[in-house]
Amino acid sequence: MLVAGSFVTLIAIGFPIAFALAATALIYIFASDNTVLLQSYAQQMFGGLENYGLLALPLFILLGEMMNSGGIGRRLMALSLALLGRIKGGLAYVNLVANMFMASILGSAVAQITIMSKMAVPEMERAGYPRDVSVAITAAGSVLAPIIPPSMMFIIFGVIAQIPIGDLFIAGVVPGLILFVAFIGVIAFLGQKHGFPTTDAMTMKERGRALIDALPALSIPVIIIGTILGGIATPTEAAAIATLAAMLIGLFVYRDMSFRDLAPAFVRAARNAAIVLFLIAAAQVFSWVITFENVPATVAAWLQSLTSSPLVFLLLLNILLLLLGTITDPIPAIILVVPVLLPVAMDTYGIDPFQFGVIVCLNLTLGLLTPPVGTGLFTAALMGNVRAERIAWLIVPFFLASAVVIVLLSLFPPLTIGLKGLLE
Known part of the structure; x- marks a missing residue:
């Protein structure tokens, strides 16, 4: 309770997540009079980053910075x-x-969301699509990011869970395709409701030119x-x-980027990576503390008192993650x-860690599109110059489709672990 109470209090008074994690560990060490643990504090923090997968x-x-500057996204569009x-x-x-x-x-x-808002929304608006609907479709498409490899969330999950990141990437392929098909169905529904315009036909020559131009990007x-x-x-690698x-x-094929663009891209990538990596380092110390306080065993005992069914556990987990995703970003x-x-999922309920990872990452990404935090929602609204509450309402069909996919992934483990098994 000390760990949870300290962490919630620090977040409530405005501490950044990473500093709250690190400070909570220190509070526990001093409050429990285990000051000998201070000798291992820096080592534990550094150990959180000492992983090749990171x-x-x-x-x-x-790679994202190079793509954004190099014109690759525009060719794919x-x-x-x-x-x-x-x-x-x-x-x-x-x-x-x-x-x-x-x-x-x-x-x-x-x-x-940032890149696609710049590329897709203006084109859709010029073609006669409502601006708010265009922004909503762009934002909803971002839900594909955490489960179609490569995924930053998969990398972080793999490091924390100590499972092969490459196998986690493979586990996300089939769920990603299922979610893509579900979103196709939602767009068909929205097309009928909002009367989407018909795309102009392209000649075979124009299609061939677009394919050739996009081959380097592909x-x-x-x-x-x-x-x-x-x-x-x-x-x-x-x-x-x-x-x-x-x-x-x-630099040399599309020539949309010059050597002058490289230094700013490296600086932006380094800054963004440093933020995430410090968060992971602080989380390692926090994990060390909650293990010391026997939190996983306490949670396992509580969940076992509620249900002994792995399926019920996953459904409860989905509800918990959806609620958690509304108030915090996915990585924290x-x-x-x-x-x-x-540990509870694996040891108590026998759930495969790859199935668990895909469900967790997809669930938490939905939180990017839900208030009150909703980083992705507010990014899309800002980039598209549309009110966030309007986007939130239009995203509901995509949210429901994602929820159905999450339930399917919970019911049928082969959807996540089947492809990995075939390739082994």
């Missing part, structure tokens, strides 16, 4: 339009397909997923190769939840 995180952040052709609500589907392409490269929902997801699935590279490829494509939530509940 190298992938700054590299994928840098044009390819999506060429592939779909003349259909009702074509640009809405293009937005979603482009979001899927971007999810397979960026792995960050907020970064995806090499990025092929490099990442192909090298990991083929056993050629680890996720970290794949991130490094893809980042180098994106930089060379932006992962850091708080995984050390406590993953």
Whole structure:
């Protein structure tokens, strides 16, 4: 109770999450008179970063910067339009397909919303789509980011859970495709409700030109997923190769980026990576403390008193995560939840850690689109110059579709672990 009370109090008075985690550990050490633990405090914090898998995180952040500056996203958007052709609500589907392409490269929902808002929303508005609906579709598409590899949340989950990140990427492929198909159905429904315009037809020559122009951009997801699935590279090595490829494509193929753009991109990537990595370091100390206070065992005993069914446990977990996601960002939530509940899920209920990881990451990402915190929601509203409450209302059909997918993933473990088993 001391740990939980201290942490909640620090957050309530305005402490940043990372500092609250680190300070809570210190409060526990002094309050419990275990000052000998101070000798290991710095070591535990450093140990949270001493993981090879975490190298992938700054590299994928840098990859996003190179993509944004190098014109790769714009080419993927044009390819999506060429592939779909003349259909009702074509640009809405293009937005979603482009979001899927971007999810397979960026792995960050907020970064995806920022980039796609700049590319897709103006095009949709010019074509006659309501601006608020265009922004809502763009924001909803970002939910694909945490489960279509590579995913920053998967990397962080894999490090904390100490499971192979490459296998976690594989576990996210099928759920990501299922969610994509579900969103296609939602867009079809919205198209009928709002009377989406029909996309102009493109000639075969125009489609061929768009495909050829996008081939270098398509090499990025092929490099990442192909090298990991083929056993050629680890996720970290794949991130490094893809980042180098994106930089060379932006500089010498598309020429949308100059050498002057490299230094600012490196600085932005370093700053963003430092924020996340410090959060992980502080979380390691916090996890160390809650283990010392026997919190996982206490939670396990409480949950066992409620139910002995793994399915009921997962349904309760989903409710908890949806509520938690409304008040905190996904990465801090992962850091708080995984050390406590993953041992319970595995040891008490026999739930596969890869199934658990996909469900947790998808659940918490929905929190990006829900008030009162809703970082993704407010980012989309700001970028699209639309009221956040309007976007929140329009996202409801996508939210319901995501909830259905989460229930399916809870009911049928092969949806998450089946592909991994086939490839072994």
